Amino acid sequence: MNKENKSKLEALLAIVANERNLEICGLNLQTNKNPIVIEITIRKTNGDDISLDDCALFNTPASDEIEKSNLLNCSYVLEISSQGVSDELTSERDFKTFKGFPVNVELNQKNSKIKFLNGLLYEKSKDYLAINIKGKIKKIPFDEVLKISLCTLKD
Template structure:
């Protein structure tokens, strides 16, 4: 029942989302809660950031389509949000935004014992990533980098 309900809700909500140039990134039903919680994470179709206004504008039409569908016969709480910021840095925008932030850099170095570096994001070029490790700038060729992630503090 829950899977069928979720699929039906997702179909209805996708139609509403299209009207606002949004898409439903994920939909979760927390049926173990009383009242049930419907968590919807939305994304813009043009990949721009979601604002609180986007969530607010989507809320009433989403609520109306759920009510009019008669799929739920109980009370519920509707939560609409964005997916938030990913810890992994991938785009040029990420590197500009998080310059100076602490990062973990996973390395792909076959003959090295060092598999992870931790420092402050300093610079990204087309050939290398530079991080500040205790005041020293270390340039790492991109062919040696597996993953770059934000971290909460320097270890």
């Protein structure tokens, strides 16, 4: 499949997804396999989790549209999936869900040698992030935080 047809396929699937309050966040074609594999990664536009049922309900209309488009003249396998869980914490929901979990905080401190802190996620406010480092609560202003990720704690 050439690049132009892949773009057409992606645009077509985006319309199908949009009608179901979904969006396409990844399209991968494995043309080296026989039959070829079309992997579509979807997410809900409102940010809710994707369920197995959501993937199954998207499969048939996506397949129907691919067939009607005549963009593929070969057999294929269609795989629908979600993005899964990211290690990076970004939403308010992430911070509530993973309170008490080990995190790695990447810092943006220009005048400090410390670039990373590890601890247990304690609290997030609009101004700071608090983590528990060996029983002591450290409050880090958000203007000093570059990234917050789930991790495993090391002694």
